[in-house]
Amino acid sequence: MFSSSDAALLDREPRYDDITCSLASVNRLPAGVISETRELVAMARRFSDEVVRPRALELDRMKHEDPDYLPWDLVEEANRWGFYTMFIPKLFGGQGKNMPGLSYVLEEIGSACTAISNLIGVHYLGIGTLCGSWNGRVMNKVMREVAEGERTGKPCLVSLAITEPGAGTDVEEVDLIGRAKVTCHAEKVPGGYRLNGRKIFISSGHLSTWHMTIAYGDLENPAETTVMLAVRNGMEGFSFGRQEHKMGQKGCPASELIFEDCFVPDELVCFDSVQADKLSKPMKAITNQLLDYVLSASRAGVGAFGTGVARGAYEEALRFSQETEVGGKLLINHEWAQVLLAEMYKNVAMARLSYIETNYANGMYGLFKLLHYKPIFYCLRYTPQTFIDRFLKPFLEKDFVTWIFRKIYFDWQKPEQGERTSGWASLSKFASTDAGVKNSQLACELMGGAGVRTDQMAEKHLRDSKLLQIYEGTNQLNRLNLFKCLIGRSAPQSKVFED
Amino acid sequence: MKSLLNSELSMFEQTVNEFAANELLDGRQENDRFPFAPLFEEVLKKARAVGFFSVTLPEELDGCCMGTTELCVLLEGLSRIDASLAAVIFTDTLAKEIVYRSKGFLQLADFLPKVSEFEGTLFAFQAQADPAECASVSAEPAGEDAWTLSGKADYVVLGGIAHNAVIPARTGAGYSFFLVDLEAPGVTASEPVLSLGLHACPAVDVTLDGASAALVGEAGKGAEYFGRVAGRMNTAAAAMSLGVMKGSFEEAVDYAKERQQGGRRIVNWSEVRRILARMAVKVKAADMVVTEACRAEEDNIPGWELGAKAASLFAGGASIEVTTDGIQVLGGNGYMEDYGQEKRFRDAGQIRSLMGSTPMRELALMGKVLEGEPLY
Numbered sequence: 001m002f003s004s005s006d007a008a009l010l011d012r013e014p015r016y017d018d019i020t021c022s023l024a025s026v027n028r029l030p031a032g033v034i035s036e037t038r039e040l041v042a043m044a045r046r047f048s049d050e051v052v053r054p055r056a057l058e059l060d061r062m063k064h065e066d067p068d069y070l071p072w073d074l075v076e077e078a079n080r081w082g083f084y085t086m087f088i089p090k091l092f093g094g095q096g097k098n099m100p101g102l103s104y105v106l107e108e109i110g111s112a113c114t115a116i117s118n119l120i121g122v123h124y125l126g127i128g129t130l131c132g133s134w135n136g137r138v139m140n141k142v143m144r145e146v147a148e149g150e151r152t153g154k155p156c157l158v159s160l161a162i163t164e165p166g167a168g169t170d171v172e173e174v175d176l177i178g179r180a181k182v183t184c185h186a187e188k189v190p191g192g193y194r195l196n197g198r199k200i201f202i203s204s205g206h207l208s209t210w211h212m213t214i215a216y217g218d219l220e221n222p223a224e225t226t227v228m229l230a231v232r233n234g235m236e237g238f239s240f241g242r243q244e245h246k247m248g249q250k251g252c253p254a255s256e257l258i259f260e261d262c263f264v265p266d267e268l269v270c271f272d273s274v275q276a277d278k279l280s281k282p283m284k285a286i287t288n289q290l291l292d293y294v295l296s297a298s299r300a301g302v303g304a305f306g307t308g309v310a311r312g313a314y315e316e317a318l319r320f321s322q323e324t325e326v327g328g329k330l331l332i333n334h335e336w337a338q339v340l341l342a343e344m345y346k347n348v349a350m351a352r353l354s355y356i357e358t359n360y361a362n363g364m365y366g367l368f369k370l371l372h373y374k375p376i377f378y379c380l381r382y383t384p385q386t387f388i389d390r391f392l393k394p395f396l397e398k399d400f401v402t403w404i405f406r407k408i409y410f411d412w413q414k415p416e417q418g419e420r421t422s423g424w425a426s427l428s429k430f431a432s433t434d435a436g437v438k439n440s441q442l443a444c445e446l447m448g449g450a451g452v453r454t455d456q457m458a459e460k461h462l463r464d465s466k467l468l469q470i471y472e473g474t475n476q477l478n479r480l481n482l483f484k485c486l487i488g489r490s491a492p493q494s495k496v497f498e499d
Numbered sequence: 500m501k502s503l504l505n506s507e508l509s510m511f512e513q514t515v516n517e518f519a520a521n522e523l524l525d526g527r528q529e530n531d532r533f534p535f536a537p538l539f540e541e542v543l544k545k546a547r548a549v550g551f552f553s554v555t556l557p558e559e560l561d562g563c564c565m566g567t568t569e570l571c572v573l574l575e576g577l578s579r580i581d582a583s584l585a586a587v588i589f590t591d592t593l594a595k596e597i598v599y600r601s602k603g604f605l606q607l608a609d610f611l612p613k614v615s616e617f618e619g620t621l622f623a624f625q626a627q628a629d630p631a632e633c634a635s636v637s638a639e640p641a642g643e644d645a646w647t648l649s650g651k652a653d654y655v656v657l658g659g660i661a662h663n664a665v666i667p668a669r670t671g672a673g674y675s676f677f678l679v680d681l682e683a684p685g686v687t688a689s690e691p692v693l694s695l696g697l698h699a700c701p702a703v704d705v706t707l708d709g710a711s712a713a714l715v716g717e718a719g720k721g722a723e724y725f726g727r728v729a730g731r732m733n734t735a736a737a738a739m740s741l742g743v744m745k746g747s748f749e750e751a752v753d754y755a756k757e758r759q760q761g762g763r764r765i766v767n768w769s770e771v772r773r774i775l776a777r778m779a780v781k782v783k784a785a786d787m788v789v790t791e792a793c794r795a796e797e798d799n800i801p802g803w804e805l806g807a808k809a810a811s812l813f814a815g816g817a818s819i820e821v822t823t824d825g826i827q828v829l830g831g832n833g834y835m836e837d838y839g840q841e842k843r844f845r846d847a848g849q850i851r852s853l854m855g856s857t858p859m860r861e862l863a864l865m866g867k868v869l870e871g872e873p874l875y
Contacts, residue, residue: 061693065535168830170761179762201831247834247841326632326859336858441819444695444848448856449627449654452695452849459695462848466826466841467834474830476770497761499769 013490018420021360028364030377033098040101043081044108051077056113056251060460063250068243071251072155075119075207079155083120085147088127089371090380090388091396092139093147098377099297099368100359103304107352110308111315114464115251117308122203122252125298126158128367129212130230132294133270134405136396138230141267142210149209159208160294161199161231161257168201171214172295172473173481174288175497177223184259186215186227186272192265193229193272198241198258201471205255206240209233212270213257226287228270237262248463278403280411289410292422295472296358297367299425302472303355306432309468310351313436313443313461314344320447320456331446340446344439351432358421358428365417370408423485426478433468433475440465500575500738500790503568511569515576518549523581528836530583530699534691538660539699542584544617551577551588552620553595555731560599560607561620567731568793571738575789578742579749580839582846583699585739586626589853590656590700592735594622594665596728597676601716606678623657623664623681627702629855629863630667630674630725636707638668638677638714646714647685648677648707658703659691666705666712667721674721677712685710696845729854730804733811734792736853740814741785743850747825747843748778754829754838765828774824781817788813802873808864809874815851822847 010016017024055074062069078084087102088094102124110117127146130139142158149156162171164184170176184197195215205211210232217225231238241256269275271290276283318341321331331337363372370376380388395401440462444451451458469475480496488494504512522542523530530539546552555570556562563569570592577585598607625633636650648668655664664681667674681688689704716724752775755766765771792810795803822844826833833840851857868874 064532064693163831166759168760173761176761181759245836247836247845326856336862340858437823441848444852445857448852448859449625451856452627452852453654454693454695459845459848462695463845466823466844469827470830470834474827476774476827480770499767 014486015416017416018423018486021357021364021420021424025360025364028372028374030098030372030374032377032381033100033372036098037101037104040086040097041104041108044105047078047081047083048109048112051081052109052112052116056116057454057457057460059113059115059251060454067245070206070253071119072207074116074251075155075157076153078116078120079150079153082150084123084155084157085150087124088143088146090383090385091392092143093389094143096380099371100300100356100363103300103355103359106301106304107308107311107355110305111312113251114305114309114312114461114468115249117305118203118249118252119207121301121305122159123157123208124301125160125203125294126208126210126212128297129160129228129294130158130270131367132290133228134402134409135270135275136398136401136405138268138270140393140396142230145209155207156210157204157208158210158212159202159205159255161202161205161211161213163199163201165198165200169474169477172291173477173497174223174284174291177226178221180222182216182219182222184213184215185219186217186229186264188217189263192263193227193269195229195231195237195259195262195264198256200254200256201244202255202257203252203471205257206243206253211257213259217273223284223287225273225283227272228290229264230268230270231259231262231264232268235262235264247466248460249467279406286410289413289418292418293367293409296421296425297362299429299472299478300355300358300362302468303351303358303425303428303432306429306434306436306465306468307348307351307355309436309461309465310344310432310439311348313439313458313465314341314348316457316461317341317344317443317446320450320458324450337446340442344442347435347439351428351435354424354428354431358424361421361424365413366421370405419485419489423482426473426481426485429472430469430475430478430482433465436465436468437462500568500572500786500793503790503793504572508569508572512572512576514549515551515573516579518546518551519577519580522546523577523584527581527839527842530581531836531842533698533701534693538701539584540617543587546584546588547617547620552591555592556595556599556607560595567734567796570731570735571789571793574735575738575742575745578739578846578850579746581699582739582743582843582850583697585742586697586700586846586850587621587657589732589735589739590624590626591621591661593626593728593732593854594624596732597624597665597724598622598678598715600727601676601720601724603715606713606715618660619662621657621661621663623655623661625652625654625667626656626854627654627849627852629859630676630721632855632859633667634669634674636666636668638670638675638712641711644714646677646712647709648679648712649709650707652705652707654692654702655688655705656700656702658688658705659701664705665715666707668712670718673719675718676715676721676724678715679707679710679712681705683711694849696842696847696849730796730807732854733804733807734789734796736850737785737789737792737807737810737814739850739853740811740818740847741782741789743843743847744778744782744785744814744818744821747822747840747847748775748782750839751775751778751825751828754832758829771828774828778821778824781821785814785817802875805864805867805872805874808860808867811854812857812860812864815847815857818847819851
């Protein structure tokens with residue numbers, strides 16, 4: 001019999017609920033997810049074989065030669081394959097594949113080329129941010145344009161614009177935003193916002209049509225005045241600046257976005273303090289939840305990139321060791337090399353497990369929880385798209401739909417649920433990306449002189465992997481976030497970000 | 500390495516540092532774009548004019564009669580700013596040292612004065628590998644004192660610039676070194692091979708098809724000749740790793756003192772400071788290791804060559820960790836070419852595999868210990 005004292009035992013750190021996300025998901029997970037994921041992985045492998053591997057080195061070389069080159073051909077190819085609508089819910093015109101499946105896809109493609117995997121993954125960072133706002137009207141508008149872009153063959157990608165020249169790490173953490181040197185100002189004017197400032201390091205910026213832009217109504221009080229705006233190419237006052245010259249992941253541009261008196265009408269305001277007034281929590285808490293929802297999903301994606309690059313490095317080392325004789329015998333028959341390859345395999349497997357567990361948490365408590373609710377999952381899966389478009393789509397324009405979504409996601413989310421997803425996401429992010437860098441270094445080490453040659457791929461994986469430890473919150477910030485979410489709460493005397 | 504610096508060496512160090520600051524710093528990013536930007540030939544010529552090439556060779560061979568300590572001061576100082584020039588000097592020195600130490604004084608003396616242009620004086624070499632593992636070229640006698648080489652020599656550093664290369668080739672049971680005219684019939688060089696780092700110290704793959712070659716020293720003694728230079732050049736490689744680490748550390752500290760996050764300078768975040776501290780410890784330890792390796796060779800302390808190999812392995816490994824952290828301290832900026840950190844990260848990876856892969860060099864070192872060579 002389960003007693004109250006047992007319950008107290010399970011509340012002890014590490015809390016039972018924190019370490020059993022996968023177990024708790026077993027019965028809740030729609031069985032359709034399993035067969036669907038198998039199909040997704042097969043498709044991603046086919047895409048890697050037919051598109052990514054033949055072009056990865058050439059793309060890297062072209063960007064080295066011409067840093068301003070934009071890989072439109074690859075984006076169009078990914079668009080043809082349906083990657084940009086694959087994980088958009090059918091409700092919004094997409095294919096509605098299960099969101100955790102995205103991580104598997106990103107790992108597969110990332111094992112061949114992290115930059116090309118980013119060309120797909122970063123789009124869902126923008127989509128995820130938009131979804132995090134739960135603004136049905138803007139979601140409907142933007143995501144249906146993405147679907148239209150797939151039909152017409154003119155890719156419509158979405159980016160997230162958050163990093164600024166003077167603020168990177170701190171704009172991803174509500175406790176730090178208040179002290180950040182932010183400059184992107186959204187001034188409330190009749191009918192919308194007037195946006196001024198610059199964003200930098202915006203992945204796929206130059207390739208995207210929509211930019212989910214985080215700005216602040218009061219630069220002195222950004223945490224309480226965060227505004228999320230949907231900015232579209234061609235809007236007056238919006239322009240692209242330079243592309244950054246990166247060490248790796250060259251195929252995925254990092255862009256500067258410039259806003260000069262850019263007017264964003266009310267209908268493209270995804271979220272602001274006015275909208276937050278309809279919820280019961282204070283603005284800072286909601287901003288924190290919104291960031292946590294987005295980052296808990298996106299950091300699982302970065303965990304998948306990390307796993308992918310760790311796997312890519314491992315696979316190159318394995319290939320090389322089967323082709324190369326050292327000291328009169330194949331490298332793969334040296335005991336030290338076998339141990340090193342086993343270590344690399346372990347790094348990949350552990351990294352993968354971490355993003356899988358994070359996605360279980362996201363499915364139970366995070367961004368995907370509604371879509372993973374069996375009745376909704378199967379309803380959306382088997383309802384004809386025409387029915388959705390004709391009868392459900394109009395509802396998305398209604399304020400009460402947005403209100404219901406937000407009630408479920410913001411007001412009804414328990415703090416420990418947010419901590420669980422956020423803590424796991426940070427764990428996966430830094431564990432997987434550290435594994436990515438480590439495996440890339442081990443591959444170069446095993447390959448020696450050949451490892452420094454670009455045509456052997458290991459050095460490209462090394463260059464690509466390093467960025468993963470930096471974006472989506474540096475690995476140091478993610479360690480602090482894990483501490484805050486899963487450790488500090490049981491150490492009442494602890495204070496985070498007040499060193 | 501300060502404890503090794505007498506007044507003469509201090510002046511040399513100052514010359515090196517000034518050269519690096521004046522000639523390498525501003526052009527570093529553009530020079531690193533090779534082969535998509537021109538090679539920094541003017542810098543190479545200036546480096547030769549101030550005597551940075553062949554420093555360890557006798558004056559008759561265009562050298563300065565310097566020792567390993569001076570070579571290390573030079574390579575470390577240059578690597579602090581841009582390791583590519585140091586790698587050019589390292590490769591050229593390694594090739595010439597092999598010829599010289601094979602009692603090839605006459606061979607070099609006969610050869611070097613005949614060339615007028617700079618490229619002619621440079622020697623190319625497969626610096627990223629242990630020559631014993633470069634077994635895909637074979638040599639055949641072709642008359643008295645004449646040989647022909649056939650096969651593929653991968654990643655011949657400076658092969659696209661230098662007119663001549665020192666190439667190892669199989670001769671019977673062992674291997675021998677050969678001097679090869681890279682512009683002679685039967686020699687085909689690839690386009691520059693794209694690589695992790697040291698872009699301005701480029702390499703090509705060379706295909707040899709019955710190419711004429713001059714034997715260096717005696718046949719079958721390649722391993723012996725390489726062994727004669729390996730100690731010195733291992734210390735030199737360690738000095739390059741050290742220079743890259745110092746550059747990375749200094750840039751990280753400068754940035755951390757300026758950059759603000761969360762309302763504070765990041766140097767005041769204790770985790771950032773701890774990262775810097777770990778970098779500092781590795782830089783200091785590597786500095787002491789290189790210093791000791793130089794001193795041990797100067798004093799001819801038994802086992803100094805083993806120490807040099809250990810120094811190279813230690814500094815190489817430490818430089819990977821330090822330059823990885825060096826980027827991390829700068830965050831996104833560290834990953835961009837506008838700063839020097841990402842280049843140092845790449846260069847460190849490349850320097851680490853000079854003269855062979857780390858695992859094989861580790862095994863070789865332990866082999867020597869087991870044979871009875873004193874480790875300490």
